[in-house]
Amino acid sequence: xxxxxxxxxxxxxxxxxxxxxxxxxxxxxxxxxxxxxxxxxxxxxxxxxxxxxxxxxxxxxxxxxxxxxxxxxxxxxxxxxxxxxxxxxxxxxxxxxxxxxxxxxxxxxxxxxxxxxxxxxxxxxxxxxxxxxxxxxxxxxxxxxxxxxxxxxxxxxxxxxxxxxxxxxxxxxxxxxxxxxxxxxxxxxxxxxxxxxxxxxxxxxxxxxxxxxxxxxxxxxxxxxxxxxxxxxxxxxxxxxxxxxxxxxxxxxxxxxxxxxxxxxxxxxxxxxxxxxxxxxxxxxxxxxxxxxxxxxxxxxxxxxxxxxxxxxxxxxxxxxxxxxxxxxxxxxxxxxxxxxxxxxxxxxxxxxxxxxxxxxxxxxxxxxxxxxxxxxxxxxxxxxxxxxxxxxxxxxxxxxxxxxxxxxxxxxxxxxxxxxxxxxxxxxxxxxxxxxxxxxxxxxxxxxxxxxxxxxxxxxxxxxxxxxxxxx
Amino acid sequence: xxxxxxxxxxxxxxxxxxxxxxxxxxxxxxxxxxxxxxxxxxxxxxxxxxxxxxxxxxxxxxxxxxxxxxxxxxxxxxxxxxxxxxxxxxxxxxxxxxxxxxxxxxxxxxxxxxxxxxxxxxxxxxxxxxxxxxxxxxxxxxxxxxxxxxxxxxxxxxxxxxxxxxxxxxxxxxxxxxxxxxxxxxxxxxxxxxxxxxxxxxxxxxxxxxxxxxxxxxxxxxxxxxxxxxxxxxxxxxxxxxxxxxxxxxxxxxxxxxxxxxxxxxxxxxxxxxxxxxxxxxxxxxxxxxxxxxxxxxxxxxxxxxxxxxxxxxxxxxxxxxxxxxxx
Ligand SMILES: [Zn+2]
Ligand SMILES: [Zn+2]
Numbered sequence: 001x002x003x004x005x006x007x008x009x010x011x012x013x014x015x016x017x018x019x020x021x022x023x024x025x026x027x028x029x030x031x032x033x034x035x036x037x038x039x040x041x042x043x044x045x046x047x048x049x050x051x052x053x054x055x056x057x058x059x060x061x062x063x064x065x066x067x068x069x070x071x072x073x074x075x076x077x078x079x080x081x082x083x084x085x086x087x088x089x090x091x092x093x094x095x096x097x098x099x100x101x102x103x104x105x106x107x108x109x110x111x112x113x114x115x116x117x118x119x120x121x122x123x124x125x126x127x128x129x130x131x132x133x134x135x136x137x138x139x140x141x142x143x144x145x146x147x148x149x150x151x152x153x154x155x156x157x158x159x160x161x162x163x164x165x166x167x168x169x170x171x172x173x174x175x176x177x178x179x180x181x182x183x184x185x186x187x188x189x190x191x192x193x194x195x196x197x198x199x200x201x202x203x204x205x206x207x208x209x210x211x212x213x214x215x216x217x218x219x220x221x222x223x224x225x226x227x228x229x230x231x232x233x234x235x236x237x238x239x240x241x242x243x244x245x246x247x248x249x250x251x252x253x254x255x256x257x258x259x260x261x262x263x264x265x266x267x268x269x270x271x272x273x274x275x276x277x278x279x280x281x282x283x284x285x286x287x288x289x290x291x292x293x294x295x296x297x298x299x300x301x302x303x304x305x306x307x308x309x310x311x312x313x314x315x316x317x318x319x320x321x322x323x324x325x326x327x328x329x330x331x332x333x334x335x336x337x338x339x340x341x342x343x344x345x346x347x348x349x350x351x352x353x354x355x356x357x358x359x360x361x362x363x364x365x366x367x368x369x370x371x372x373x374x375x376x377x378x379x380x381x382x383x384x385x386x387x388x389x390x391x392x393x394x395x396x397x398x399x400x401x402x403x404x405x406x407x408x409x410x411x412x413x414x415x416x417x418x419x420x421x422x423x424x425x426x427x428x429x430x431x432x433x434x435x436x437x438x439x440x441x442x443x444x445x446x447x448x449x450x451x452x453x454x455x456x457x458x459x460x461x462x463x464x465x466x467x468x469x470x471x472x473x
Numbered sequence: 474x475x476x477x478x479x480x481x482x483x484x485x486x487x488x489x490x491x492x493x494x495x496x497x498x499x500x501x502x503x504x505x506x507x508x509x510x511x512x513x514x515x516x517x518x519x520x521x522x523x524x525x526x527x528x529x530x531x532x533x534x535x536x537x538x539x540x541x542x543x544x545x546x547x548x549x550x551x552x553x554x555x556x557x558x559x560x561x562x563x564x565x566x567x568x569x570x571x572x573x574x575x576x577x578x579x580x581x582x583x584x585x586x587x588x589x590x591x592x593x594x595x596x597x598x599x600x601x602x603x604x605x606x607x608x609x610x611x612x613x614x615x616x617x618x619x620x621x622x623x624x625x626x627x628x629x630x631x632x633x634x635x636x637x638x639x640x641x642x643x644x645x646x647x648x649x650x651x652x653x654x655x656x657x658x659x660x661x662x663x664x665x666x667x668x669x670x671x672x673x674x675x676x677x678x679x680x681x682x683x684x685x686x687x688x689x690x691x692x693x694x695x696x697x698x699x700x701x702x703x704x705x706x707x708x709x710x711x712x713x714x715x716x717x718x719x720x721x722x723x724x725x726x727x728x729x730x731x732x733x734x735x736x737x738x739x740x741x742x743x744x745x746x747x748x749x750x751x752x753x754x755x756x757x758x759x760x761x762x763x764x765x766x767x768x769x770x771x772x773x774x775x776x777x778x779x780x781x782x783x784x785x786x787x788x789x790x791x792x793x794x795x796x797x798x799x800x801x
Contacts (some may be wrong), residue, residue: 014534025539032607075651076546082536127528127537176537199538223648225512233658233751293690296721304662304722311508313663313722313743 005326006208017086017193022047022329023078025199026136030211030324031260032272035281044396048211048326049078050260054228054236054305055245055319059220066219067208068239070227078237079202079327084178084195088135089165094145098155099189100163111135114166117177118450123192124177132171135164136194170333174396175200192261205332208238210323212250216240228305234307236320238357253323255285258301261321262288265295304322349457360388384456391457426473429463490748493657495752495760498664507661507748508560513767514659515647519559520653520757521577521605525570525641527578531591532634543627544640545652546756547595549577555766557644569645577605579640585630593636605642608756637724655763658753663743665720667693673738674712681733682712688729691719718749 006022013023027046030037037043051073062068069079093099102122105115114135117128123137130136140160144150169175178197185191202208202218209215229235245254252272259270262283273282289299297303302317337355345352351360361372363383371380430450432443439450466472483502489495493511499507524688526541533540578601585591607624628636641762647654677685679696686694696710720741730738754760 004657025542072647072651072654077542080542082539106715110527127531178536197536199536199542210781223516224654225647229660231660231662231751233753278765296691296719298690298723298725310507311504311511311661317723 002047002326003291004328004330005047005171005328007328008045010045017179017195018084019084019086021084023082023084024327025082028324029324031263032256032270032324034271034273035279048324050322051078051237051325052234052320053257053323053325054239055242055257056228056239056305056316057229057241058239058422059222062218062241063219063243065214065241065244067216067241069218069221070204070224070235070237071221072224072235073237074201076219078456079206079208079325081200081327083200083217084199085198087136087165087167087194087196089139089192089194090185091139091192092141093187093189094142096142096145096147096329097149097151098142098145098159100139101142101160102192103140104133105138111164118150124194126177126179128177130167130169130175130177130196132169134167134169136167136177137165137192139163139165167196169196173200173333194233200331200333203328203332205336206328207328209325209328210253210325211256212248214240214244214250214253214255215250215328216244224308226308228308228318230303230305230320234320236301238325242319254301254319255288257319257321257323258288258292259283259286260323261297261301262291264322265297266291289389344389348461351388367422385454389457390459392456428467429460479646490761492759493754493756495750495764496754497750497764499661499748499750501746502748503746504748507750509771510751510764510767511659511661513770514763515654515656517646517648517770518655518758518763519554519644519654519770520556520655520755521549521557521642521644521648522650522757523547523549523553523579523640524643524645527639528637529639530635530637533628533629533630533636534634540628540636540638542597544638544649547598547625547627548655548757549605549642550608551605551644551655551757552762553604554644554758555769556557556783559645560643563695571641575643577602577642579642580638581627583630584635584637585632588632589664591630592623593627593630595627597627598640654750655754655757655766657755658751661748661750662718663722663745664747665716665717665722665750666721666742666744667714668740669694669712669714670738670740673735677733677735679710682710683725685729685733685738686712689720689726690723691721692716693720694726 006024006029008023009021010016024046024051027050029043029046030048031050032042059070074080084464091100091102104120104122105118107115111321114133115138117124117130117134117136118138124130124134124136139162141163142159143161144157144159148329167175175196175198178195180195181193183191183193202221204218204220206218207215208218224235227235227239233337244250252274257273258270259272263270270283270288271281275282290299292301293299298317300317301319301321302319305314305318305320306312307314335355336358338359339351339358342358342360343352344350353359353362363380368380368384369378371383426443428443430439430447433440436447438447439452440447441450479500481503483506484498484500486498486500487495488497497774499510523541523544526537526544528537528540531537532542535543558565558575559565560575563570563572563575565574566572580599580601581597582599583591583597584594596609600606609624627735629635645653647656674682682696686696693714693716694712695715697713698710712786722741722743724741726739727741730736752760752764754763758766
């Protein structure tokens with residue numbers, strides 16, 4: 001319903017080529033609506049599912065708004081979604097009248113295994129299962145793209161280099177080529193668009209929300225037989241922690257639960273609006289309660305529930321009924337990230353940032369503060385230097401220093417990296433002279449007081465930047 | 474295993490028995506037994522369900538995974554599931570799961586030629602084994618077996634659309650995937666025991682009795698017309714328990730009695746050794762068979778514990794429980 005929820009986006013949703021499209025496999029119409037929702041037509045395009053919710057604590061994996069989900073419900077299709085992602089390739093034309101070309105795939109060569117999903121036209125076939133590193137278009141580009149005009153046909157194979165496009169998706173998941181569209185772009189060159197489909201079932205960490213802004217991630221998934229059940233045989237789809245209610249004061253959600261429960265018992269969609277009682281477009285809690293009692297439920301919406309683990313009745317009555325739940329598009333599969341060693345930024349030589357660049361996880365200021373408070377100085381040293389951007393100035397550049405000595409000596413308190421003879425004359429970075437096989441200080445014009453040390457590359461960079469505008473440390 | 478024996482002799486009384494529905498009392502046993510039976514029925518009674526789908530042609534509006542998921546959830550008649558092999562420990566096909574001992578093959582071919590939309594249903598699935606076919610709900614209910622109830626709809630086809638596939642059904646249990654669970658509903662309740670304090674009830678007026686009887690959301694109590702007429706006075710209509718099992722442990726009547734200033738008007742307990750089971754089957758196996766199979770599975774599990782005399786093996790399999798069973 002909101003911008004983040006999944007569901008039907010439009011009636012033509014399966015004929016579109018969006019860059020990113022999230023669809024729900026089994027969208028439902030909310031049991032509890034409002035007149036406005038009907039007028040706007042929001043209930044014509046489902047954006048969630050009516051989940052039977054039990055408001056109770058279970059297993060401890062439901063703290064901080066996390067929800068506990070029933071595995072059997074997930075097996076049966078609850079929260080299942082389709083993610084469609086567009087990948088495109090352009091058959092570029094160049095100024096020397098050459099253009100890219102798409103080749104028949106190589107069925108025997110070394111790349112044959114990665115080209116299995118390609119049709120004979122060199123383009124991936126719809127319906128094929130695509131795995132990471134699979135080639136979805138077997139394209140070649142001319143090596144020479146400028147200069148003298150060349151006739152567009154009849155170029156020899158040696159004038160081309162392969163520019164195949166490979167699919168980079170989640171490892172171990174089955175994605176499918178849903179559709180392939182050929183069209184021309186604004187430069188009138190051939191544009192090939194691939195829509196890759198991935199059906200996902202909810203997993204721990206996926207985000208769900210009711211329509212009252214009560215969002216939470218899936219904390220754990222539990223077998224149906226372990227789930228609580230009522231003597232009618234009702235077993236909830238998900239369990240929500242009651243601590244979500246007092247501070248948020250989402251009375252509407254409680255009314256939705258009651259109204260939804262009355263709705264399923266009597267077979268009429270109820271209105272959940274807090275306003276408009278005289279017009280008949282709202283169901284009062286009293287009348288909802290009467291409906292509940294008429295169908296053998298407690299007026300309060302609470303049921304006696306048995307523990308699925310022991311079979312004994314629970315000590316408290318549990319507030320249980322249907323609530324419309326939305327699956328939000330934030331899923332762990334798209335966010336999950338960890339790395340050991342990996343790429344670094346050229347300028348600072350520190351690890352890159354962000355999942356897309358396979359970046360490192362930053363030990364930020366606050367984390368550093370914790371470590372300082374704890375006194376784990378060796379750990380700080382390791383994280384901020386050894387595992388980040390250590391720079392051996394003893395090989396590449398020599399430092400003769402005064403201020404620098406004190407700065408680093410005080411923070412690191414580590415004499416291993418500090419050779420005792422130091423230039424206490426100017427305090428600047430020196431360099432290593434390969435002819436003389438000795439460190440030289442270019443300010444003092446000698447190598448008498450040179451020593452080697454280890455420091456973060458970013459720190460060396462900072463010192464040099466300062467030196468560049470005559471600020472000496 | 475020395476010491477006191479806690480062996481009990483449970484008693485079963487069948488109340489109602491239909492193909493897909495059973496209601497029975499389980500007495501003289503504990504909640505642990507009743508719950509074990511319930512859990513096994515949901516999670517460990519094997520059935521057969523479609524597990525692998527090879528799609529040849531699919532030009533329908535639903536995508537391949539969608540259809541495969543729907544096919545998996547169709548209940549198949551699974552009388553032979555108990556004696557069938559799991560494909561993972563089938564010797565005949567080396568765990569390939571495609572041989573006659575551990576799998577059943579299905580074919581589906583449907584193409585819409587006319588202008589009307591064609592419903593592809595579970596009836597269009599052609600089985601290689603006449604014992605394993607999609608459950609026909611029309612048989613158990615008195616639906617008129619015309620085109621009204623034609624099996625479970627898989628997908629709808631428009632003119633020119635086609636669906637052609639091969640599916641392999643295998644044996645499995647509900648623990649692995651809910652499609653293998655034969656249970657639609659398995660639940661039990663503690664049988665309530667209701668005692669009305671007659672002396673205190675005598676002190677109530679007819680209106681008060683009426684109000685008290687109506688305070689229960691389910692019809693547990695009623696005013697007895699007969700006794701009232703017998704004594705020739707409407708005021709003395711007695712409150713009787715009409716259906717003690719309708720009581721949902723909601724305590725509404727107890728609260729009402731307290732509100733009326735008559736605490737102790739009624740006392741209600743749950744009998745701790747009597748359970749009323751309600752069992753509904755998906756149709757894969759008969760409800761009665763589901764209970765029997767559950768007992769069989771439970772027995773096998775207990776046998777496995779008992780037979781593991783080898784300490785290492787037992788500890789491997791059951792951890793502390795193994796030592797406990799040996800009386801350690
Ligand atoms: Zn110097
Ligand atoms: Zn086999």
